Amino acid sequence: MLSNKDKNARLFLMKKALSLDKKTRNLKKTRNELLQVAFVEIFSHGFQGVSIDEIVKKTNLTKGAFYHHFPTKLDLGYALVDEVITPMILNRWILPLKSLENPITGILLQIKKLIGSANPQQLKLGCPLNNLVQEMSSVDAGFNLRLNKALNIWINETNKLLKKAKKNGFLKKEINTKQVATFVVMAHEGFYGLLKGTADLKIFDALYNSLLLYFKSIQEEIQ
Amino acid sequence: MLSNKDKNARLFLMKKALSLDKKTRNLKKTRNELLQVAFVEIFSHGFQGVSIDEIVKKTNLTKGAFYHHFPTKLDLGYALVDEVITPMILNRWILPLKSLENPITGILLQIKKLIGSANPQQLKLGCPLNNLVQEMSSVDAGFNLRLNKALNIWINETNKLLKKAKKNGFLKKEINTKQVATFVVMAHEGFYGLLKGTADLKIFDALYNSLLLYFKSIQEEIQ
Numbered sequence: 292m293l294s295n296k297d298k299n300a301r302l303f304l305m306k307k308a309l310s311l312d313k314k315t316r317n318l319k320k321t322r323n324e325l326l327q328v329a330f331v332e333i334f335s336h337g338f339q340g341v342s343i344d345e346i347v348k349k350t351n352l353t354k355g356a357f358y359h360h361f362p363t364k365l366d367l368g369y370a371l372v373d374e375v376i377t378p379m380i381l382n383r384w385i386l387p388l389k390s391l392e393n394p395i396t397g398i399l400l401q402i403k404k405l406i407g408s409a410n411p412q413q414l415k416l417g418c419p420l421n422n423l424v425q426e427m428s429s430v431d432a433g434f435n436l437r438l439n440k441a442l443n444i445w446i447n448e449t450n451k452l453l454k455k456a457k458k459n460g461f462l463k464k465e466i467n468t469k470q471v472a473t474f475v476v477m478a479h480e481g482f483y484g485l486l487k488g489t490a491d492l493k494i495f496d497a498l499y500n501s502l503l504l505y506f507k508s509i510q511e512e513i514q
Numbered sequence: 515m516l517s518n519k520d521k522n523a524r525l526f527l528m529k530k531a532l533s534l535d536k537k538t539r540n541l542k543k544t545r546n547e548l549l550q551v552a553f554v555e556i557f558s559h560g561f562q563g564v565s566i567d568e569i570v571k572k573t574n575l576t577k578g579a580f581y582h583h584f585p586t587k588l589d590l591g592y593a594l595v596d597e598v599i600t601p602m603i604l605n606r607w608i609l610p611l612k613s614l615e616n617p618i619t620g621i622l623l624q625i626k627k628l629i630g631s632a633n634p635q636q637l638k639l640g641c642p643l644n645n646l647v648q649e650m651s652s653v654d655a656g657f658n659l660r661l662n663k664a665l666n667i668w669i670n671e672t673n674k675l676l677k678k679a680k681k682n683g684f685l686k687k688e689i690n691t692k693q694v695a696t697f698v699v700m701a702h703e704g705f706y707g708l709l710k711g712t713a714d715l716k717i718f719d720a721l722y723n724s725l726l727l728y729f730k731s732i733q734e735e736i737q
Contacts, residue, residue, distance in 0.1 A: 424711035425648035435713075442711045473708070473720035478697075481704020485696070488647035488665045490658075497696035505724060508731035 322360045330375050334419050372437040376420050385448040393461040394452035418483040446472045466509045545583045553598050557642050595660040599643050608671040616684040617675035618729050641706040669695045689732045
């Protein structure tokens with residue numbers, strides 16, 4: 292049996308652990324709120340088109356809280372790529388396909404769902420990743436590093452899906468899956484890039500139908 | 515026979531015509547010099563990253579000469595799209611294919627020549643048109659109008675080439691040539707966009723080999 296002294300010591304440690312836990316949770320919540328607000332603002336106006344003040348103003352937080360998490364605006368931008376945009380790409384384009392036997396059909400399904408059925412106004416804002424690539428890659432080396440990493444995660448994870456499709460006999464043996472994965476990402480970014488210039492949603496049909504024909508040409512013919 | 519008075523009058527008019535002609539030539543030359551210098555600077559640093567002073571400094575001209583041709587920096591940007599970039603696209607991607615019986619093979623040849631064999635440093639600067647689309651389309655309505663027009667000229671002229679290929683029996687009858695033309699431009703811009711983020715020239719193989727497979731899938735099989 293524990294002595295009263297031991298009991299008190301244990302109680303003290305438990306309270307401390309709980310309070311630390313709460314502090315960590317609050318810190319995470321604050322960081323998350325800042326990143327979510329920053330994501331929306333930067334998606335709409337560009338990284339260079341938004342100030343820290345404007346972001347803080349759209350939250351219930353103080354500027355001090357902002358600087359606690361992000362000593363500079365660049366730190367916010369880097370965190371946005373690592374903690375918001377990269378997970379978003381995985382959640383949209385990779386994870387829903389992991390359970391499919393033939394992920395190639397899944398790529399087209401996701402394109403139809405996430406682009407073909409998207410809100411036109413949001414679509415015209417572009418792809419959050421592509422926007423930052425075009426705006427910041429040649430401006431800042433730290434951004435360049437993280438954006439390059441995010442693009443390569445997208446390509447490499449798509450490649451893994453295609454390798455599985457190949458292994459399952461859905462893809463012709465001579466097909467270079469890394470090149471297909473790269474082309475799929477390229478087509479996405481080309482779509483968003485062209486949409487910025489033309490604002491013509493009909494170009495979605497060109498993306499979808501062309502990828503459909505392209506995929507047919509690399510798939511193993513079903514006997 | 516002409517009287518002396520008539521001769522003098524004719525001489526006067528001829529001199530005046532020659533001088534006007536020279537003046538027009540000089541104006542054209544000046545405008546051309548300004549546009550060429552502006553093209554290089556804006557291609558390297560973005561439209562918003564270059565000042566009128568920096569452009570004028572790289573020419574042998576005065577700031578007065580600049581403002582004579584371009585009352586504002588935006589006027590320069592608009593002229594750049596209409597008078598330099600659009601003709602450049604036609605010269606690179608359309609005119610060399612006009613004489614070909616099957617322009618589809620020509621598209622791949624031009625891609626190999628103009629992208630695959632291009633100077634890597636220049637390639638990494640992107641596509642002059644795509645750069646301006648990403649930077650200025652959502653910033654300025656006048657730019658948006660002209661960039662949209664330039665993209666549509668590229669798409670529509672490619673469409674004309676593809677229609678010819680179809681008429682000549684090289685393209686399957688059910689293929690929507692406008693969609694193919696749109697996808698070709700999309701793939702170009704996707705390539706340049708992705709290259710900005712990855713700086714990896716190997717992605718050219720993904721572009722070339724994927725378009726090759728795609729084209730094969732839409733071409734009429736040769737009997």
